[in-house]
Amino acid sequence: MWTYLVRKMISTIPIILGVALIIFVLFNMIGGDPTYQMLGKHANPKLIAELRHEYGFDKPKYLQFVNYLKQIVTFDYGRSYATKQKISSMIFNGVEPTLSVAVPAFIITTLMAITMGLIVAYFRGTWIDRIVVIFCVIGMSVPSLAYILFGQYFLAYKVGLFPISGYESVLPNRIEFVLMPILIWFSVSLGYDVRFFRTAILEETNQDYVRTARAKGLSETKVLFKHILKNSMVPIVTNVVIEIPLLILGSFLLESFFGIPGLGSITIDAVHNSDFPVIKAMATIVSILYIFGNVATDIIYVFMDPRVSLK
Amino acid sequence: MENEKILDVKNLKTSFFTEEGEVKAVDDVSFSVYSGKTLGIVGESGCGKSVASLSIMRLIPTPPGKIKSSEIIYKGKNLLTLSSREMRSIRGNEISMIFQEPMTSLNPVFTIGNQIEETIRLHQHLSRNSTKDKAIEMLKLVGIPAPEKRIKDYPHQLSGGMRQRVMMAMALSCNPQILIADEPTTALDVTIQAQILDLLKNLQKKVGMALILITHDLGIIAETADTVVVMYAGKVVEHAQVKEIFANPKHPYTRGLLNSIPTLNKDPTGKIKKKRLETIPGIVPSLLNLPQGCRFQDRCPYTIDACKQKEPELSEIASQPEGLHLIRCVRDI
Numbered sequence: 001m002w003t004y005l006v007r008k009m010i011s012t013i014p015i016i017l018g019v020a021l022i023i024f025v026l027f028n029m030i031g032g033d034p035t036y037q038m039l040g041k042h043a044n045p046k047l048i049a050e051l052r053h054e055y056g057f058d059k060p061k062y063l064q065f066v067n068y069l070k071q072i073v074t075f076d077y078g079r080s081y082a083t084k085q086k087i088s089s090m091i092f093n094g095v096e097p098t099l100s101v102a103v104p105a106f107i108i109t110t111l112m113a114i115t116m117g118l119i120v121a122y123f124r125g126t127w128i129d130r131i132v133v134i135f136c137v138i139g140m141s142v143p144s145l146a147y148i149l150f151g152q153y154f155l156a157y158k159v160g161l162f163p164i165s166g167y168e169s170v171l172p173n174r175i176e177f178v179l180m181p182i183l184i185w186f187s188v189s190l191g192y193d194v195r196f197f198r199t200a201i202l203e204e205t206n207q208d209y210v211r212t213a214r215a216k217g218l219s220e221t222k223v224l225f226k227h228i229l230k231n232s233m234v235p236i237v238t239n240v241v242i243e244i245p246l247l248i249l250g251s252f253l254l255e256s257f258f259g260i261p262g263l264g265s266i267t268i269d270a271v272h273n274s275d276f277p278v279i280k281a282m283a284t285i286v287s288i289l290y291i292f293g294n295v296a297t298d299i300i301y302v303f304m305d306p307r308v309s310l311k
Numbered sequence: 312m313e314n315e316k317i318l319d320v321k322n323l324k325t326s327f328f329t330e331e332g333e334v335k336a337v338d339d340v341s342f343s344v345y346s347g348k349t350l351g352i353v354g355e356s357g358c359g360k361s362v363a364s365l366s367i368m369r370l371i372p373t374p375p376g377k378i379k380s381s382e383i384i385y386k387g388k389n390l391l392t393l394s395s396r397e398m399r400s401i402r403g404n405e406i407s408m409i410f411q412e413p414m415t416s417l418n419p420v421f422t423i424g425n426q427i428e429e430t431i432r433l434h435q436h437l438s439r440n441s442t443k444d445k446a447i448e449m450l451k452l453v454g455i456p457a458p459e460k461r462i463k464d465y466p467h468q469l470s471g472g473m474r475q476r477v478m479m480a481m482a483l484s485c486n487p488q489i490l491i492a493d494e495p496t497t498a499l500d501v502t503i504q505a506q507i508l509d510l511l512k513n514l515q516k517k518v519g520m521a522l523i524l525i526t527h528d529l530g531i532i533a534e535t536a537d538t539v540v541v542m543y544a545g546k547v548v549e550h551a552q553v554k555e556i557f558a559n560p561k562h563p564y565t566r567g568l569l570n571s572i573p574t575l576n577k578d579p580t581g582k583i584k585k586k587r588l589e590t591i592p593g594i595v596p597s598l599l600n601l602p603q604g605c606r607f608q609d610r611c612p613y614t615i616d617a618c619k620q621k622e623p624e625l626s627e628i629a630s631q632p633e634g635l636h637l638i639r640c641v642r643d644i
Binding site for chain 2 (some may be wrong): 008064160206207208209212213214215216217219227230231304306307
């Protein structure tokens, strides 16, 4: 188990290097020279040279790449062009607001979707199944922007159930600000998840072992909740675990519309301001987390499926 | 006990309702099963033999399938009118079934011990330890070496033949009155086939259960069955004792099946005579588009005009030294 884990971790190094190279090429070679943008159209060449020296753009590319790798290892991505803050502390400050929306939303959505997936699979082919699927498709088809506008205009402005936007870092006060983003997150992703889980479960219902379980005299609920569920957990868990690292990014739209100072907002602002180091840091961090998420899924398989062994 | 009529299937009609129309997979099939005896059901793929057996278990997926009209009398009760709870207490307990696909019929994520014990726990109320002992005993009975260790194995750790033995252990764990074996050896290689068949025969003798053996292999029928039902396109075409079928096949389809078994005859000099293998020309007609009259007419070498007029009834034929002999054919050949 531990040797497997260590080997798996080592195997992520070349992937991370590859990702780093791609990001580096995109930002430092294709992306153009940010100093022109920072100093405006009629910049003084001397000033440009100074700034290029300050940010190290005058150094050879390979040294810049080594410097970027050093940033990844030390988690010190330098300072933002726009706010001049340290990027690492910007990220640390953004994690909590993001997660206070993303984590509850993700947990509620996932639990609800698995439950509904099972119910729908149990009633497959009946009108209950059809109605739920229709609502799922409707839920998936409405863009999240529509939910946001509806929520802010009707639920917040007209009815006054929630504040329109804003954020409070003191905990009990924070809750009222994150409720509506959580609700919208839930509405947007539930349909997709229910349909995915329903398919994963139904795919198992036609397997031969299900017929065997019925031939034993087991009840339909026992067949579904014991035999089918454990088998369909493999695709379900993959889908769920792979999403976890991406939670840190939050939702760009939700955070910027509701004024939540999380990582999603930080990234969107950075894009607006062409704040290259911040975008680069976010791209790097999310890629690395995604790679680790994949490793985590591989390890979880072992507990889900006896046919997978760690060797 | 011996020779008691234990299951009586009367006029079984099972259909599947598809977009193209009603597929009558089993159309008016009747047969009886006697305890301690083996009924063989033979036919090509798609002739309805598996559907007939799944109908007895009431395991036809509904929709699209439906048992339209029939009586399946087991110990004086009509299985088709039982509640699903009553039917569940019969399935796996009094009537159990093993399937064609040993590789996929066991649940991959539970140990074989767990899966056998599940059946025992469901139908027999034993203590935890005796449930486990019973499972080990069953594995021993079906010839799995070191059952105490094997019980912790997952299906993927066993070969196909071993998995079929596990299926048998599971099916027999509650001492069923009837075992339905749906092509139990088709997916296995020949040596394992023989072992599994021997095992089935021995266990049948030991337990005294009735066996419904579904196969397309006449060799297996000759070795195992007492009575044979030959099915074609959803109908019974011939029904007789096994000796009678092989000695005196009456229906052209049965004859065709028997002729299409490869033989190795030696000529007087000891050389093997190479004889061209006979086949039945043509293919089984689509159940959605059956010809008027006899269903076998397009492939039958004896077809006359009468065959195309009206579907022949299943009727008893005169000479019958070996008991009941029914055929569905207008010709006397």
